[in-house]
Amino acid sequence: MASYEMVIGLEVHVELSTRTKIFCGCTTRFGGAPNTRTCPICTGMPGTLPVVNRRVVEFAIAAGLATNCEITRRTRFDRKNYFYPDLPKAYQVSQLYLPICRNGYLTIETPQGEKRVGIHEIHMEEDAGKLTHDPWLDRTLVDYNRCGVPLLEIVSEPDMRSAQEVVAYLTRLRQTLQYLGVSDCKMQEGSLRADVNLSVRPMGQTALGTRTEMKNLNSFKAIARAIEGEFRRQTELIEDGGVVRQQTRRWDDNKGASFAMRSKENAQDYRYFPEPDLPPMEIAQAWIDEIAAREPELREAKRARYQREMGLPDYDAALLTEEKATADLFERASALCGRPADVAHWLMGDAMALMKERQIAPDQMTLAPEALARVVTLVAEGRVSRQSAKEIFVYAFDGGEDVDGYVREHALQMVQDDGAYARAVEEVLARCAKDAESYSAGNEKALGFLVGQTMKALGGKGDAKKVGEMLRERLAR
Amino acid sequence: MELFDLTALELGERIRAREIGVEEATRACLSRIEAQEGTLHAFITVTAEAALRRAREVQRGIDDGTYTHPLAGVPMAIKDLISTRGVETTCASRMLKGYVPTYDATVVRKLDAIGAVCLGKTNMDEFAMGSSTESSAFGVTRNPWDASRVPGGSSGGSAAAVAAREVFYALGSDTGGSIRQPASFCGVTGVKPTYGAVSRYGLIAYASSLDQIGPIAIDARDAAAVTRLLAGIDPLDATSVDAPPPAMPEGDDLSGLRVGVPRECFADGLNGEVRARVLAVGDALQALGATLVPVELPMLPYAIPAYYVLACAEASSNLSRYDGLRYGFHPEGIEDLHEYYLTARSEGFGAEVKRRILLGAFALSSGYYDAYYDKAQRVRTLIARDFARCFEQADVLLTPAAPTTAYPLGAHADDPISMYLGDIYTVSINLAGLPGMSLPCGFDGDGLPVGAQLIGPAFGESRLFAAAHAYQTHTDFHRRRPPEAGAAKGAKANGEL
Known part of the structure; x- marks a missing residue:
């Protein structure tokens, strides 16, 4: 059997964490009773018009700058036309011809060293609503609360060659967007979704094979499994003398297999054209400069600073900055108690063990920086024993705020007599x-x-x- | 003087002077509507009770000083594609039968704020697609000057209602001539403002980059007053522009005004009587001090194809939301989604609307986009350049509003293209985003009104109003009105003072 390599590009959708929707004043908050976070504009009532939320453009520019993109100085929106009940205007306002960011890259670490993954473009668009099927009444209902929630679509170049590289790229992308504060990137809530474009070719061949697009990938693990599965499917197909057909496939993580949704022959014609309700936007250099100047400290800078200023080893600095939530907690607690090494110790030890045990992600932690700082101080001042501190920490980890009260109530003060x-x-x-x-x-x-x-x-x-x-x-x- | 010999501003003045009550004026209009609608059918919805309630409320507001606008208390009507909260808004389509908007268009909010009294929603071509008001799903509107003829379109209901003095002014919309051509056919004054001058929020879109709301009025001063009221930037419409409102016209001195006469607009295909009447306007303006300069619009022959490609392309997308799921027409007993869409859109839309959706969807489809949509956009740019060149030599342009006077009902029934060609003098103004105005300039041998068109540079409405007002100071075509439709000859008209 010949040896094959996989060629992968990603299309990543992230929900922006603006307060209001992309074209109207409705809230973007997750949840709410169906169709309560809507207005005539986001439900596409006849005669309504969109007006661009400036924050969306700002967030898109910030994302572009952080991923080394060129910012398109004259950008505009286009309409993507298709019929579906979750899309009340029957077109999605998106960007095709002049996306806001182009030609960027992110650097990832691979076993072979650093590698650049190209970013073809980043464009802004609106989310659609959600259909739910009521099996009892056998009818489908539609909820437009998500309609008009701002999204960025980040399209990479086909530069990745393994599932590990894909996960490294997604991790780096997520870190960047989280640190920028433009998206919380929660895969579980759907605020980060990735579609995988994958083709295979014999090692050494430069021409690309026919690609498939994989959808419905709900976790990094599922993405890695789907990539391995699709690589196997395509190579076996070719080895058996078959050809890969360009199609969209749906990954079923429970079955560990993908299923064809639609092929190129019956692909929809979206009849894209410039959105006439929104004039083209001229992005001033001054605005770009202003956004660049406000860019918060990103992950790599933070990692270096933790080593430089706090004397943490690289391993610790890397671990603490992996997730923005952890880094935020670390910095706030350290500032409160002035003992970064102790704070780091608790976060990397007990906190991570508890997260694993409780199966929660860092951004779901309810540990308050004040409580964490207090635990560190009590130990440092010899007011509680290390053993008691472990118990107190669990209390704090689970959201307990009154650390001193807990110590009193459970008589955990260090014996002084x-x-x-x-x-x-x-x-x-x-x-x-x-x-x-x-x-x-x-x-x-x-x-x-x-x-x-x-x-x-x-x-x-x-x-x-x-x-x-x-x-x-x-x-x- | 009879009530219905007044202009809207003259009536407004008498209302503010307490010489005429708002309810009295409203009742007089409602009586005229009742008497004439059987023949004319200018309205889709008459909101008589709400109008009388509103009239009393506005009277109180005038009495206590809340409403001081020159048009406060003057009865008016709104084309049935402008969203009115709580009042059915159909676009003359079966698709929107029963649809009641939950919000007001920006222009409706402005009318409310000054104490306008709206009597109802006027008939039109379905979704504003047509030039005769014959494509309305709810029946044709007849021309008040000759009931066997069309009132023009698509704002035919608004033009007929003003011509027949069922109201003193009305709102229309103009995508390719839909205000100016019916104003011309009905002998009234109609204005399509500069693109972006008036908010489109709440205007149910036909072609977003071309649509503008404007007034159909009795004379240029009325039209100017309504335009001033409607104009202004709107935070709800990203294409609206912050520009000073046009000035009210005063006096009749036109010295220094250069009136451009585009050669191509007086060539083949123009009815001889129309040509003569429109050229006479040039003479009249010259007599008031203006100079006439010959100008050229070489791209004019390409305006109609470019317009129909672009307007239909945008329409195919704008009208996609009408799928029968949320409001208006909905087919019963269909389980399959695809079949539901097919049935809703096959049965909900009329033939002309479907024709334009198909044309537009084709022009945007993969592989044809460059040849049609993109090429039409480039033609559009060239047309705008033509006008820019003209306005280096002239301050306003004078052309016919339409090649003919009102034609008989059904004249173009089997030949849509021949009707499209009637838009020759108007569509290019929408493509270039310029202001245009149609004003009555005489009658043909059949006693049908002829309309002249004045065109200005972007946000040059003041010049149009000034020229038209000077002209109307010395002519009375705009003051003439048809006999009351449906009334027996010699019967006393309602509302005589």
């Missing part, structure tokens, strides 16, 4: 005479056991360091 320490030490030495002897005989390890026993006797609320010192002194060899 020297008498209590002395009694506990004597009690343990009496009970564990053999281990005491072993330590005295030179077995360092026995001390750990004795400290543990003493801490236990103190209800976990003792100062382990102090206990160790007392034991050492008591058993001075």
